[in-house]
Amino acid sequence: MSTPDPNIRLSNAQRESLIGLLHTATEEGRIDLDEFAERSKQVYEAKTYGDVERLLADLPEDDRALAVPKRPKTVADVPNLVPDPEHSRVRREGDWTVPARISVEPKHSPVTLDCRHADFAAGDIEIALDLYHSPFKLILPRNASAVDDGVRLQGGKVNNGCQQAAVGPRFHLTGRTHWGRITVRYERRFLWWRW
Template sequence: MTDDAPQLRASDADRDRVADILRDALAEGRLDMAEFEERLEAAYRARTYAELAPLTGDLPASGAAVPAVSLHKDPAGSGSWAERVVGGDGSSAWAVAVMSGFQRKGRWTAPKRFRSFVFWGGGEIDLREAYFADREVEIECVAIMGGVQVIVEPGVEVVVRGIGVMGGFDHREEGVPGEPGAPRVIVTGFAFWGGVGVERKLTKAERLRQKEERARLKDERRRERLERRSERHQLHAARREERWEDRERRRDGNGPAS
């Protein structure tokens, strides 16, 4: 790398890569919206690497060398359903909470049948990031004066077959078709003076992706506004130049007679 590398002209691809880094920083909370907008506008106005480098210099993986603004992003895993139906026995087959609580969440393997029991307590069974031992898994919940919450992500088919006595099972997520290859979750059991809820939520990664997409769309709209503003400035400048040239011609007697 030569010493004059910072003065090299930046390309549109370089500016777009810096914008990607800034969007990631916004989504991760490293930049607030005001800082993001200020840096993004500076990125699209930048002409050289020297102008781009400070915009990402305090962000992770931005690199020390100036041309490192042309960063690549590590590819994310495909997260396909085929990868998440892994077979086997599951990493946890049961959970009990007596006057207490339990959680099953994160990267765990849900068995073909998972049993849970709560008495004067609560439990959370979060399948959003889970792997599955089978394409059809049963979550059995017994809630006595307590509650269990089952959380799935969009794309998973849910069937609820539980019985409630002075309590109940949540059926709101039933009837939503599953995606091809996605597992089927059957919620069964018994609730007495308690309840079993079923909730559909996005994963953290999907929420981050949607936040990035909103930032990208806002970025595109802002860039379009900047481009339109630049075009208007250029048009006004051209018109001023034409008027100036016309006045010069008139002054020299070369213009049309008044």
Template sequence: MSELLPVAGDDGSVRASHAERDAIVERLNEAAAEGRLDFGELEERVERALSARTHGELAALTADLPARPGADPAKPLTLKGGMHGAKREGLWTVPARIVAHGGMGGVVLDFTAAECRLPEVAVEAEGGMGGVVLVVPEGWGVNTDGMEGGVKDKTATTPRLPGTPLIRVSGKPGMAGVVVRHPKRRELRRSKRRAELTQG
């Protein structure tokens, strides 16, 4: 089945895992970026993916999309800044592990409108020359004890609210460093507009 690892004897009734749901959501976001899905289709399919119970329900969501060869839902989300930078923002599902390489252009991980069902998320950040920025909603917890210096945590004075995720950051800051901050007003407005479009 598209985007799922084969399971012997699986007729579609095998129960789906969180990792498999996350893999399908990631593929749907990629398909939207490629122009294969419009915003409405993306929102509808992501909602169905997050509530899917079986492999069959998940497979139906990507049946009309080209499969990625060798896709493995157990792999971490890896972003590489390269020359032009990389960003993950908007509606996306947060996996248990994220690897961010700043490179020349930098990496931005914006959790403002992200779906996170995990109590803890590990972010391995390599700042490089472009740096890595984590945009974390107020109330989420952040632990940067694993960073080898060079991290600016602007959320440190904000207490973590019960039931919210803990983002555990580790790695090397590089030349540009790693910044953890709350969303700015324009980012909150953009997130609110997306939510209104989803509800409408």
């Protein structure tokens, strides 16, 4: 990947990618925790790539490219994801492709969809829920948002902390819950821990 023009403004996804590179450098012992904290602060304050270029100058050349998540070109290439467990636990995380439509129908089973490192098949993603005594958790990257207006509650609750419009993918939650709990949140951070 070629080095971006130093005059181009950074996106939120690029800032998060740079923080990830600094985190990796910390884990490898290339920079210490104080340097990580100072450089991270400077990344969040930076406006253009030129503002952060010097923060990467002493890292190996492979780490300098901005790793912005790629999106598949066609929705047809991505299969529908249908986790419908009974008395089980489902957790989808890491590098995976989020299809344009997801159907979730668990019975007495917690389901977690961690989209922080995922690719997205579409800009608008519909999640059709039918929760029966099951908690559902959706973890989004910082550039994504979620709307839960289409969820009908029969007991349970919805806790959506990602409603503000963002430039990235937008999730639309529909369906119903039978004493199920829906949680939509962003990644939590403390120093170098992420969850």
